[in-house]
Amino acid sequence: MLETISKEWIEEQRAHIYHRTPDRRIETPDAALAFVDEVGFCHFWPIKGADLPNLFHAIAGGVRPVPHQHDDPDLSRCWRWKDDALGKRQWFYGKLLRKRATLISLEMLSLFYACSENLGGLDDYLDEYRAGLMTAEAKWVYEALLEHGPLDTIQLRQEAHLASGNAKSRFNRALVELQTGLKVLPIGVAKTGGWGYAFIYEILERHFPELPEQASGIRRSDAQITLVSRYLDLVVAADRTMVKRIFHVLRWTPAELERTFSALLDEGATQETQISGFSQPQLVSTGALG
DSSP states (O other), rough: OOGGGGGGHHHHHHHTTTTOOOOGGGOOOHHHHHHHHHHHHHEESOOOOOOBBHHHHHHHTTTTOOSSSSTTHHHHHHHHHHHHHTTTSSEEEOOOOSSEEEEEEHHHHHHHHHHOOOSTTTTTHHHHHTTOEEEEEEEEEEEEHHHHHHHHHHHHHHHHHOOOOGGGHHHHHHHHHHTTTTTTTEEESSTTTTTTOOEEEEEHHHHSHHHHHHHHTSOOHHHHHHHHHHHHHHHHHHHHHHHHHTTGGGTOOHHHHHHHHHHHHHSSEEEEEEETTSOOOOETTTTTTT
């Protein structure tokens, strides 16, 4: 079977899995939730240089550039359905993989959490800060939420003492840092600010209080194997560099990645081979081969 695999065949499989065909396009909010549950994790928008399903293309039923017109039907549905779902605990939405907007099913969220530096306590951040793994700005933003509860970005900048014009970029970087560290997430939208649109942020463990216990019994190494296996099932084939790129924000060490690849190859969940059209050998999901 491996000898017959081509780049074109892989793209055909991805089109089906990603719902990038007219007959599989997402047409309702419930179908969008089912899509995220089906794939486990995906990007909100298509991200250049990242092989992964995304909600926008699934709603469009095909590959197309993200339009600039706000009244575009596909864009409007994608944005509105995501906003309407914020705070409903249907999925995780926040900046994570490739530091871009990511959707994660509740089933998969505990695996991502098991790979994070979090232990389940609201004050765990202090250990990361003391170890030099958290910036001062991220600490201020987190502590503002810890003290005041959910805040929109305008209020959050003020309470974190990052409201000045020259602090905006530092505030934005801190928000990304906290989201990729699975510490905060947007849970709603407030009609405030210059655009009348601002995310409301909350601490992850307060929004999903059951998450630490769900993740407590999952070994980090097992979570890594499961996540990479699911990723390869989604994309059908990917080289080691792409896998590292996708999961880079989780701070997996080179040794952890190699152990993960070896485990998947040893158990037969993955095979590695050179495929025409790719410059590097591909890790091919045996599940995708049927």
